[in-house]
Amino acid sequence: MSAPLLEVQHLRKTYRTHGSTVTAVAGVDLTLPEGGSVGIVGESGSGKSTTARMLVGLEAPDAGRVLVHGQEQVAQPRGRRERLARARALQIVFQDPYLSLDPRVPVGAAVDQAVRLHTRLTRSERRSRVLELLTQVGLGEREAALLPRRLSGGQRQRVAIARALAVEPDVLVLDEAVSALDVSVQAQVLNLLADIREQTGVGLVFISHDLAVVRYLCAETLVMRAGEVVERGATDRLLREPEHPYTRLLLSAVPRPGRRSEVDGGTALSGRGVPAPGR
Amino acid sequence: MSGPLLEMSDVWLRLPEVARRPVLAGVDLQVGAGEIVGLVGESGSGKSVTARAALGLLPPTAEVEGRVTVDGVDVLSAPAADVRRLRAESVAMVFQDPRAGINPMRRIGDHLTESARLTGRRRDLDAARARALELLDAVGLPDPRRHLRQYPHELSGGMLQRVMIAGALMGSPRLLLCDEPTTALDVTTQAEIVALLGRLQRERGMGMLFITHDLDLAASVCDRIHVMYAGRVVEQAPALGLFEQPRHPYTAGLLASTPAIDGGGTRLRAIPGVPLSLLEDPSGCVFAARCDRVLDEVCRVLAPPVVADGVRSVRCARPLEARTPRHALRTECVS
Amino acid sequence: MSALGAVVRPGRLSLPRSLRSDAVLLAAGVVLVAFVAACLFAPWLAPYDPDATDLGNVLAPSSPEHWLGTDQVGRDTLSRLLYGARTSLVGPLLVVVTSTVLGVLVGMVAGWRGGWLDATLSRVLDIAFAFPALLLAILAVSLFGKGLAAPVMAMSIAYTPFVARQVRGLVRSARSRPYVSAYAVQGFGPVDVALRRVLPNIAPVVLAQATVLFGYALLDLAALSFLGLGVQPPTSDWGAMINESRGAVLLGQPLTAVVPSVAVIVTVVAFNLLGEELGDRIARRDA
Numbered sequence A: 001m002s003a004p005l006l007e008v009q010h011l012r013k014t015y016r017t018h019g020s021t022v023t024a025v026a027g028v029d030l031t032l033p034e035g036g037s038v039g040i041v042g043e044s045g046s047g048k049s050t051t052a053r054m055l056v057g058l059e060a061p062d063a064g065r066v067l068v069h070g071q072e073q074v075a076q077p078r079g080r081r082e083r084l085a086r087a088r089a090l091q092i093v094f095q096d097p098y099l100s101l102d103p104r105v106p107v108g109a110a111v112d113q114a115v116r117l118h119t120r121l122t123r124s125e126r127r128s129r130v131l132e133l134l135t136q137v138g139l140g141e142r143e144a145a146l147l148p149r150r151l152s153g154g155q156r157q158r159v160a161i162a163r164a165l166a167v168e169p170d171v172l173v174l175d176e177a178v179s180a181l182d183v184s185v186q187a188q189v190l191n192l193l194a195d196i197r198e199q200t201g202v203g204l205v206f207i208s209h210d211l212a213v214v215r216y217l218c219a220e221t222l223v224m225r226a227g228e229v230v231e232r233g234a235t236d237r238l239l240r241e242p243e244h245p246y247t248r249l250l251l252s253a254v255p256r257p258g259r260r261s262e263v264d265g266g267t268a269l270s271g272r273g274v275p276a277p278g279r
Numbered sequence B: 001m002s003g004p005l006l007e008m009s010d011v012w013l014r015l016p017e018v019a020r021r022p023v024l025a026g027v028d029l030q031v032g033a034g035e036i037v038g039l040v041g042e043s044g045s046g047k048s049v050t051a052r053a054a055l056g057l058l059p060p061t062a063e064v065e066g067r068v069t070v071d072g073v074d075v076l077s078a079p080a081a082d083v084r085r086l087r088a089e090s091v092a093m094v095f096q097d098p099r100a101g102i103n104p105m106r107r108i109g110d111h112l113t114e115s116a117r118l119t120g121r122r123r124d125l126d127a128a129r130a131r132a133l134e135l136l137d138a139v140g141l142p143d144p145r146r147h148l149r150q151y152p153h154e155l156s157g158g159m160l161q162r163v164m165i166a167g168a169l170m171g172s173p174r175l176l177l178c179d180e181p182t183t184a185l186d187v188t189t190q191a192e193i194v195a196l197l198g199r200l201q202r203e204r205g206m207g208m209l210f211i212t213h214d215l216d217l218a219a220s221v222c223d224r225i226h227v228m229y230a231g232r233v234v235e236q237a238p239a240l241g242l243f244e245q246p247r248h249p250y251t252a253g254l255l256a257s258t259p260a261i262d263g264g265g266t267r268l269r270a271i272p273g274v275p276l277s278l279l280e281d282p283s284g285c286v287f288a289a290r291c292d293r294v295l296d297e298v299c300r301v302l303a304p305p306v307v308a309d310g311v312r313s314v315r316c317a318r319p320l321e322a323r324t325p326r327h328a329l330r331t332e333c334v335s
Numbered sequence C: 001m002s003a004l005g006a007v008v009r010p011g012r013l014s015l016p017r018s019l020r021s022d023a024v025l026l027a028a029g030v031v032l033v034a035f036v037a038a039c040l041f042a043p044w045l046a047p048y049d050p051d052a053t054d055l056g057n058v059l060a061p062s063s064p065e066h067w068l069g070t071d072q073v074g075r076d077t078l079s080r081l082l083y084g085a086r087t088s089l090v091g092p093l094l095v096v097v098t099s100t101v102l103g104v105l106v107g108m109v110a111g112w113r114g115g116w117l118d119a120t121l122s123r124v125l126d127i128a129f130a131f132p133a134l135l136l137a138i139l140a141v142s143l144f145g146k147g148l149a150a151p152v153m154a155m156s157i158a159y160t161p162f163v164a165r166q167v168r169g170l171v172r173s174a175r176s177r178p179y180v181s182a183y184a185v186q187g188f189g190p191v192d193v194a195l196r197r198v199l200p201n202i203a204p205v206v207l208a209q210a211t212v213l214f215g216y217a218l219l220d221l222a223a224l225s226f227l228g229l230g231v232q233p234p235t236s237d238w239g240a241m242i243n244e245s246r247g248a249v250l251l252g253q254p255l256t257a258v259v260p261s262v263a264v265i266v267t268v269v270a271f272n273l274l275g276e277e278l279g280d281r282i283a284r285r286d287a
Ligand SMILES: Nc1ncnc2c1ncn2[C@@H]1O[C@H](COP(=O)(O)OP(=O)(O)OP(=O)(O)O)[C@@H](O)[C@H]1O
Pocket: A015, A016, A017, A022, A023, A024, A025, A042, A043, A044, A045, A046, A047, A048, A049, A050, A051, A209, A277, A278
């Protein structure tokens, strides 16, 4: 049997900040089959972003390995060749489309930079490749010439996706990539991601605090809390028959029309372990 | 007083320096005592501006028309002292980000007793402190006495939002304006805060304007919902009715594009296009460019009529039929 | 960029916002154009040789032949003012260019690398910060002799911490931005990202600060010349001109002293206004 697309083994990360230590990620495992998609959900501070940053090499794990097609990914790539190989394994789209694009670079050029770094296409070949990528995310030549600040939030997030796809990664990590968008635009981007997965076969690791959103993209879902995976399984099963009490709490907290939430004030508060830091 | 606590009728607001279209265009809105009214819409639709107008807090360059009365006082034309008294006694507001609304260098107790401090009378201060303790307890914080001495950074976001709610209740307001009070919080914390707000509202018989961009949340909290798009209230209906049978294509579109945790389907029916910017001022219906029911010769020319039946109203030339089961909207048939 | 709010200024005048109306800015622009024109075209604009003395016509008041009068040895004040602009430009320009290049270098390394290197460099900068530029310049003069070279070198070093601190702050805040992380994830090398992606983003802010620094450098160098430590006679220089005309003031002929003083003040204020406005515009654009 060939190696899975993505295999994550016992990923761990502890932060030390003046005296106290925070175990942000306490041993995450996950496997993604070819063309698969996995969701990671959990409350604020549960370690979702830290996991994502370790996946793409922005943060060095204290322990654990990341393998793509069976190839171990170096934690901190050195030299051009290693960096490019690392980039082609995993790419990321961040939450805030306002901050994740260089404010000085027109969006077409932003995509072109990535294409130029990773291919040896001629100028005209690059031009058509950039246009093809932008078209794929529903943008055109008109937008290509604009600076990020001239685009709407949804358009910027599309650019960020196009830029990540320009590298032709095996796996695309999306860290709350639709959370900052309006619902109508969020739906467009979710559909777009589903289409892209179908067309390119790229694997998706989709991080969100919103269980409902994950359902639309991910066959499998991990529920994280305080750095640990408390439950995992097929998304439909997880939503229908949650096993872990925390998953159940998350589900019961989702607002539903015509039904005032039963989670009561005082008890739930004292029952919660970690108060979300920084929120 | 028997009239509604908050009544806005045909409120127009223009910002000539930044906006080509009106920021608010003929907003009608009522909140009665003991009622929770939702205000839903995407970013930039004018929800916060509407709430601020109810407090008489408007950008200095704004041009306003229409009537806004709170507890019978006309906020837009009353003397400044009356409006200030209104803000101190009858209305209060809770904001999205609790950390933005509190001075990080001051203790929770000082924040809560601020207005009593201004009068400078010992008796007022003692009364205020007693009330703060009582309210911190009422909002479900575990140790009111200790919290009074704490600084904002020592509390989590959810706990701080409880403090802000307690602060809003200090003056025993009859009307509470909540501007996305849970958007910055986790779902579980959101559920707690929403339950808390609902309980306080029932106990105190307050009127409440609840602003959110989350239709599911609004439908679970509110009695009635107003849906805003580009500064207009495009539909207004009882929460469940709106949810089961949306009549404005925008409401239907919003519902269809909101991911649902239950229900089938693998694809969302997104509304095409993007929300109207402040620089666009189309003639006819503001939603026409994104609408799947648009009739070019009507919608792009004439401002849509308001169709009302006493309980609900919709501002559309071609509203959806009264019976469209919701599941048919939410998911496309995958063939 | 929010770090702009924390721009360090060499502890002197920072003009109130009300002074920065469009009309005032226009005036500042006109002053700077005039200043640069004087530097470039002094030989053509000046009616007399700036060094030509005329002992028969000393301390003349304003007249059709000598618009701004003459000094204590009968040199035409207007001509000396125009030529003096050149010296007044060259010194500060050298100071600003050198300290900006050095400051950007140190600031980028400290801000980008972080860790012990940052800690060490920051400590060194803190110490360097404690020395007033003027004092350092006077020290340099006493070591290496009078003239333009020693003070310019000393002040370049004294101004470097201002730039370095600012750049370090800007780089550190840029570094934690998702767009910089995105470059790293795409496979761009750290040096590439720092120099070709981050530097252009902070350059406008650095430029604005350099404009303000230019004004301060001009003031400091004029002060040195006034003290007789900077540019040496007979080279025309505004600071030196004020110094030389001290006697004239006592004789009741203040014009020769007033003219260069006004020139210094107006130019410094103009640079300040322009620099701060530039910074504000950038901050507003990035907000
Ligand atoms: N650079 C850091 N230094 C110190 N602690 C950190 C750092 N980054 C993250 N943490 C801590 O690690 C924990 C996990 O953070 P992480 O950002 O991964 O959470 P998250 O699940 O992404 O939360 P959110 O939903 O708020 O984005 C938090 O307690 C956080 O405070």
